[in-house]
Amino acid sequence: MPLFRRRRSATPVPAPGPTPPPPSRRSTEELAAAEAHLSDFARSRPGVEAFIEPRTAVTDTTVVFVAASGEWTRRRVRSPQQAHALARALGVPAYDAGVVGYPQRMREWTRRRAEEDKRRLDGG
Template sequence: MPMFHRRRPSMPIPAPGPIAPPPSRRSTEELAAAEAHLSDFARSRVGVEAYIEPRSAVTDTTVVFIAASGEWTRRRVRSPQQAHALARALGIPAYEADVVGYPQRMRDWTRKRAEEDKRRLDGV
């Protein structure tokens, strides 16, 4: 018998557990505040788009609103459907972030802010 084909003693296979993370304990007020923040962001900036991020093992569903300038904000939402509904209500396009990725302007804005923060901390 080849070396790597040794029989192992049979072990019981554990019963499958839940695949999805447990439901969130976020309050209705927190969700309403997040929706209000996103609405204010979209109304006060030009060219805002929504990028919906799927639920993962460590985070709930989130949505990132990105303005034409690259400025962005992220908040948790109830579900992808609620994020799409919010984008429709605000009249902005919505994309699945895991499908299309993020626009370069977001990365540029983030890099520029990090450089400004570093200069400010260095006292330059």
């Protein structure tokens, strides 16, 4: 009799497979409001581009709209396909943020806003 023998389970263990994505915490109304906000942003500012961010363990798929001035807004969307469809419908070029990164004008606008906020808080 072998000293170290494995016992076989009576019930088979299912083979590991892809886990389904967790159900979205966002309601249809919230997603519609996000889409309306993005549409308003794109229509009211020149030179808007879309940067699509993939779903992570922490956040759903998001899209960042960046105007020519560097002003930007981020909203959650249903999927990358929906973000591309929205960008196409608005005539906005769409890019994968993980591949191309973000434009420098976005970082500069954020930096300027932080400086303005700091001056305002310092009383100047």
